[in-house]
Each structure stands twice: as C-alpha cells, then as structure tokens.
Amino acid sequence: MSDHTAPYHHGDLRQALLSAARDALERNGPASLSLRDLARQLGVSHNAPYRHFADRDALLDALSAEGFARLAEALQQARGATAAERVAAMGQTYVAFADAHPGLFALMFQPVDATARPETQPVAARTLEFLRAGIREVTGDEDPVDVATLWALVHGLSALRANAHQLFMEPTMIRAVTARAAEALVQRSRVTR
Amino acid sequence: MSDHTAPYHHGDLRQALLSAARDALERNGPASLSLRDLARQLGVSHNAPYRHFADRDALLDALSAEGFARLAEALQQARGATAAERVAAMGQTYVAFADAHPGLFALMFQPVDATARPETQPVAARTLEFLRAGIREVTGDEDPVDVATLWALVHGLSALRANAHQLFMEPTMIRAVTARAAEALVQRSRVTR
DNA sequence: ACCTGAACACCGTTCAAGT
DNA sequence: ACCTGAACACCGTTCAAGT
Numbered sequence: 001m002s003d004h005t006a007p008y009h010h011g012d013l014r015q016a017l018l019s020a021a022r023d024a025l026e027r028n029g030p031a032s033l034s035l036r037d038l039a040r041q042l043g044v045s046h047n048a049p050y051r052h053f054a055d056r057d058a059l060l061d062a063l064s065a066e067g068f069a070r071l072a073e074a075l076q077q078a079r080g081a082t083a084a085e086r087v088a089a090m091g092q093t094y095v096a097f098a099d100a101h102p103g104l105f106a107l108m109f110q111p112v113d114a115t116a117r118p119e120t121q122p123v124a125a126r127t128l129e130f131l132r133a134g135i136r137e138v139t140g141d142e143d144p145v146d147v148a149t150l151w152a153l154v155h156g157l158s159a160l161r162a163n164a165h166q167l168f169m170e171p172t173m174i175r176a177v178t179a180r181a182a183e184a185l186v187q188r189s190r191v192t193r
Numbered sequence: 194m195s196d197h198t199a200p201y202h203h204g205d206l207r208q209a210l211l212s213a214a215r216d217a218l219e220r221n222g223p224a225s226l227s228l229r230d231l232a233r234q235l236g237v238s239h240n241a242p243y244r245h246f247a248d249r250d251a252l253l254d255a256l257s258a259e260g261f262a263r264l265a266e267a268l269q270q271a272r273g274a275t276a277a278e279r280v281a282a283m284g285q286t287y288v289a290f291a292d293a294h295p296g297l298f299a300l301m302f303q304p305v306d307a308t309a310r311p312e313t314q315p316v317a318a319r320t321l322e323f324l325r326a327g328i329r330e331v332t333g334d335e336d337p338v339d340v341a342t343l344w345a346l347v348h349g350l351s352a353l354r355a356n357a358h359q360l361f362m363e364p365t366m367i368r369a370v371t372a373r374a375a376e377a378l379v380q381r382s383r384v385t386r
Numbered sequence: 387a388c389c390t391g392a393a394c395a396c397c398g399t400t401c402a403a404g405t
Numbered sequence: 406a407c408c409t410g411a412a413c414a415c416c417g418t419t420c421a422a423g424t
Contacts, residue, residue: 031224051406109356145369148362152370156349163302169341176338177345184377229416244387
C-alpha cells in the first residue's frame, strides 16, 4: 500500500485555495468563481474556506493584492539600454501581464466599490510608483500629465488586448505604440529642458 | 377607484427588462445582475423574461450592444473648431461615457469569450469606425499606429476613471492628456506630410 | 405572451456539534 | 484548523398546465 495518508488537516489550505482560484479565474473569469467549487476541487468541506477568508470578497481581495504585487515585481525587472527603452520595456511588461493573466487583470481593475478591497489598495498604489520612477528617469522631473498619459496608454492597450472582442490589438501593434510613445516622451523632454 | 387595470400581459416587457437592467448595472455591477430580481421588480413571474431572452447571457448581450450603439451616437456628435479639436472632443466623449455609465462600460469590455456576445460584435466594430474617421480627418491618410494609440489612450483613461481604485484620473487631468495627445497628432501629421 | 407552481442543481453564508 | 451535516435565502433554467 502506498502512504497516501489522506490528511485530516489540509497542509496549507489558504495557499491551495489561492492557487486553485487563480486557475479558475483564467478558465471562467471572476464572475463565476465559486467557493464551494474550490472546496470540492481540494477535497475539503464547503465551509472550510471560511477558516481562512471571511467571505468570497476577501478571497478576491487577496487574489487582487497578490496580482498587483506580482505586476510590481515584473515592472521592477524591466531593463533597457536607455531610460526611454526601459520605460518602453515597462509598458511591454504591463501589457504582457494582462495578456498572460486576463482573468486576474480583469479582477484587479474591476469596478467595485473600493471598500470591498482593503488589502489591494496599498499594493496597487505601490505598483504605480514603478511607472512614476521610470518616467522620472527619462524626463528628469516628473510631469504628472506624462505619468497619466503613459499609464492610461499602457492600461488601455492591456485592457483592449485582454478583452474578448475581435478588436484587440496585435502584439506587433502594441510594440509599435509603446515604442513611439517612449520616443515622444524623450523628444519632449529635450525640448522643454 | 382609480383605473389601475393591472395588466395580465405586460405592456413591453422586453424594454422594461432592459431599462431595469441598466439601473441594476449601475447600482451593483454586471456580476450581481439577477433575472429573478428584475422580474420581481417588474411584478412578473420569474420565468417571464425567458419569453424575450434565451438566457442571462442574451440579456447581457443586448445591453452591451445597446451600449455600443449609444457610444457610437455620442462620438458622432462630437464637434470641434479644427479637426484636432474634434478628435479631442471624441476622446472626452468616450471618457464621459465611461464616467456616466461605469457599470455598462464594464459590461461592454468585460473579458468573456466573444461567442457569448454575438449581437454586440458588429455594433462594437461600427463604433470604432468613428474614431478611425476622426483621425483620418486630422492626418489625411490614416496611420494604424495612430488609431491604435489614440484608442488605447482614451480607453485607458476611461477604464482607470471607471474603476473604483483611489488611483483614478481627475477630470482636469483627463482634459490635459487628451488635449496634448490631439496636439501631438497634429504636429506629427505636419512633419510627415 | 404572459400566468402559477413545482422542480433541479447550484450558490454564499451560518449554524451546531464533533475531532 | 479542520470535519459532517443541516439549514436559509438565494440563483439560472426547465418543466407542465393554464389563460
């Protein structure tokens, strides 16, 4: 007989729930994520998740916060020969993240009342800091309009890429847009300097 | 006694459902829109909606298609002294739409498989045509990278504005971004011409 | 084109009583 | 920190039999 000591207590149910939820998120989207279904998949009782999350929203909050943390990590690792190229690389990274995890991206930026995501908010703010820092490197001092423009541009590319309409952007188009935007940023910083 | 001839047949249940659904969408978002709840609000039986919509997805599809049609209408009415100002006005219109109907905007651009929205797709494609036409007026011939850039920029502003994070854009910032983008579009069209 | 009413397989959430 | 098991108030969806 094998030593399948079916554990009475689950090893790390919290992590197992988050992991299973990440998969479910990419398969069916945030709307149809079910706590009971996750419990079934993991072989625990339907109310076991409530030992780790107050309710369904708390699980979604944790997933969302985790998503922002991973996005920040990815942005931090973007590299480029020049500052402008690094900003372009950050843009590519942002879009690539949405492309790789569209369900998670949708969850992160879903319009819900912000009070339902207390854990997410500080992590999201921290993520935006990396975009700010990158732009500051290019332009010297940081123009808030530049920050808003680049963030909106990159977020728009991501959202249009992640959604399911036939209208989404091709990867080559995304590269062209981000490259041109980074170039424009450098040119204006030369003029105004 | 008043003549409240409580109608056995509802006057126009289809329109009444769509109207009630639009309200519910803005109150609680797309996820928690319930057919049974709509039926209750309208005083009809819980399965009456199935006379007009095959299922819940069909109702969401109809709402989404209607949303794109209204957005197209609004974009068409954008005016400006110059072509560039008209493009900027279209950008403002797009963002204002998301701002006025965040629940509907979220529904329209939610990542679901496109097959679940057959009615929406052609109307969405038609909407994009108005952005294309506006840009063509500014640049003479239409650069696909310009189209993609402006659409992504405006969509990103809208999405960040419509979502519930503390990070959203202020209206003054949105005006600054769209104005500068339109200006940049004009300047490059002069250089390359 | 609606109604009533029952039914099925789901949900999230909360108990009570166990180990 | 889990379990079983029951319970409550919801869902979407599909019947059957009416008007």
